[in-house]
Amino acid sequence: MLSVALAALSGLIWGVGDFSGGKATQRAAVLPVVWISKLISLPLLVIYLIAARSIANFSKGEPPPDPSERELEDVDYRYKCIVCGAQVVLYAAPEGEVPDPPRHCRETMSLVTPVE
């Protein structure tokens, strides 16, 4: 839908420019009309190029930080399933962060080692 609207807008702008140029050449010589139209369109082209580059840079954006680049610290978190008794040991976790406990038997496992 956007492409159809942009195509229609492009056609409209081209048509207005062509019609206006034709009308202008009925009152003045062709060469000055061409030069004046180029002098008017050149700043518009520069504005378009700046806007297009800004939009292209904006759409790139900054990628989110890579999770593998986060610092890990040695930990010893032991979790136990409150239903079946299965245990999980966590030896590394993001620095300064106590991770959410894992789930087992559809229940959140309980942390059985104290966190300093």
Ligand SMILES: [Zn+2]
């Ligand atoms: Zn379980």
